[in-house]
Amino acid sequence: MSSKMSMKNKRDLLLVTLLFTILGGIFILFRLFAFQGEASTANIYYGTSNNPVVTIDFINYRVIRNYDQQVSNDYSDNYPIIDEANRTVTLLGDYELNGVRQIVVIEYNFGNKSVQIIQEQSPNHICSREGISTSFPLICLPNRIRVEFDMTDVDFTV
Amino acid sequence: MTNMRKMTLLANFLAIAIVLNIIESAIPIIPVPGAKLGFANIITLIILYVYSFKDSMSITLLRVILVAILTGKLLGVTFYMSLSGAVFATLAMGLVKQLNYFGMIGVSTIGSVFHSIGQIIAGIFVIGSTAVVAYLPIMLFLSIPAGALTGLIAQRFYIIWQSWHNIIVEIK
Numbered sequence: 001m002s003s004k005m006s007m008k009n010k011r012d013l014l015l016v017t018l019l020f021t022i023l024g025g026i027f028i029l030f031r032l033f034a035f036q037g038e039a040s041t042a043n044i045y046y047g048t049s050n051n052p053v054v055t056i057d058f059i060n061y062r063v064i065r066n067y068d069q070q071v072s073n074d075y076s077d078n079y080p081i082i083d084e085a086n087r088t089v090t091l092l093g094d095y096e097l098n099g100v101r102q103i104v105v106i107e108y109n110f111g112n113k114s115v116q117i118i119q120e121q122s123p124n125h126i127c128s129r130e131g132i133s134t135s136f137p138l139i140c141l142p143n144r145i146r147v148e149f150d151m152t153d154v155d156f157t158v
Numbered sequence: 159m160t161n162m163r164k165m166t167l168l169a170n171f172l173a174i175a176i177v178l179n180i181i182e183s184a185i186p187i188i189p190v191p192g193a194k195l196g197f198a199n200i201i202t203l204i205i206l207y208v209y210s211f212k213d214s215m216s217i218t219l220l221r222v223i224l225v226a227i228l229t230g231k232l233l234g235v236t237f238y239m240s241l242s243g244a245v246f247a248t249l250a251m252g253l254v255k256q257l258n259y260f261g262m263i264g265v266s267t268i269g270s271v272f273h274s275i276g277q278i279i280a281g282i283f284v285i286g287s288t289a290v291v292a293y294l295p296i297m298l299f300l301s302i303p304a305g306a307l308t309g310l311i312a313q314r315f316y317i318i319w320q321s322w323h324n325i326i327v328e329i330k
Binding site: 008009011012013015016019020023024026027030031034035045047048049050094123124136137139141142144146148 | 186
């Protein structure tokens with residue numbers, strides 16, 4: 001019995017080491033080679049929709065409001081709110097506190113073509129802790145809001 | 159008598175799993191946003207070895223549903239993600255245990271990998287976009303040490319359990 005146990009333990013150790021190495025390698029390669037290049041636009045989506053609510057155009061320095069969010073009459077503001085002075089876009093997320101849906105504030109920067117979720121309500125504020133991004137999608141699952149980037153192809157032939 | 163003891167022990171295991179689950183979501187131990195060690199999975203694994211796959215699955219499902227009710231997030235986005243992750247992990251662990259090739263740590267690690275896959279699949283449905291798949295590499299990578307650690311804890315527990323449980327049976 002004890003030799004059988006130790007045999008299994010050896011296999012476990014091998015499995016854990018192997019998986020750790022393979023998945024660690026995939027993770028490092030993914031970080032190095034995926035999501036390269038410069039973003040031309042950033043699209044902000046809400047819910048399961050594939051039509052962006054707001055499009056941030058990094059080439060023409062514009063923020064385009066595509067359509068209004070469907071919000072019940074209990075909420076006085078018309079979302080999304082685009083604040084050009086502070087460079088923020090405010091949407092209404094799905095996360096509720098005491099039955100009230102909470103806002104998600106996204107800051108954009110035309111200079112380094114980046115986007116960051118700066119204010120939201122979610123367990124442990126996981127969404128704003130995702131940090132600043134220039135290409136990697138920012139996804140706030142509790143609020144069902146996501147930011148995806150359209151990339152311009154980088155010319156490697158130069 | 160054995161049935162009553164089993165029922166009492168399963169109820170205790172369920173209570174422990176719920177407490178572990180709630181404490182863990184309240185205290186971010188790992189600095190990576192949203193990542194958890196999955197301590198509640200220790201209970202799923204222990205029941206899988208002490209009792210059966212059926213008991214393990216029902217206690218896991220009850221745990222996910224009761225935690226959602228207690229935290230007020232039933233049928234919310236996070237509920238579907240933990241449900242999908244937990245079902246995938248328990249199914250995978252049950253199958254791998256049947257193979258009788260790996261020990262508890264191996265079974266737990268594979269369960270942990272499938273937990274990540276289950277969560278990502280639920281995530282795709284929740285936001286209607288495959289963009290969540292971009293998070294799969296880091297989740298899979300982190301799931302290995304988390305799964306190995308929970309497996310190690312469950313294994314330690316199981317060894318102790320076997321000795322004291324056998325003593326109780328002998329006294330009877």
